[in-house]
Amino acid sequence: MQAIAMRNLGDAAMVTVKSSQKIFTDAEVATLTGICLEHLRNFAKSRHLGFIARAAEAAGLQADQWLFTPSDLMVLVTLFPRCTH
Ligand SMILES: [Zn+2]
Secondary structure, eight states: OHHHHHHHHHHHHHHHHHOOOSOEEHHHHHHHHOOOHHHHHHHHHHHTOSEEEGGGGGGTOOTTEEEEOHHHHHHHHHHSOOOOO
8 A cells, every 4th residue: 555655646647747838638647647547537526626617619529528626636546546457
């Protein structure tokens, strides 16, 4: 367990350094965290992380786009292990 926590903290730090973004799409979060889209969405719903931005259609994104803030991303990285399936 300790090794997993340390690994996750390392990932979180790495994501923070790399990112100057304010908003992340679900696909970007999946890439950054190693969590697949299916698990990411299920986890986000159960934890009330992220938000669905229909207004983002104006920006050319698909309807019902899941979006995440950097703090959402940190929570995901810290609490949810990478998918291994
Ligand atoms: Zn998965």
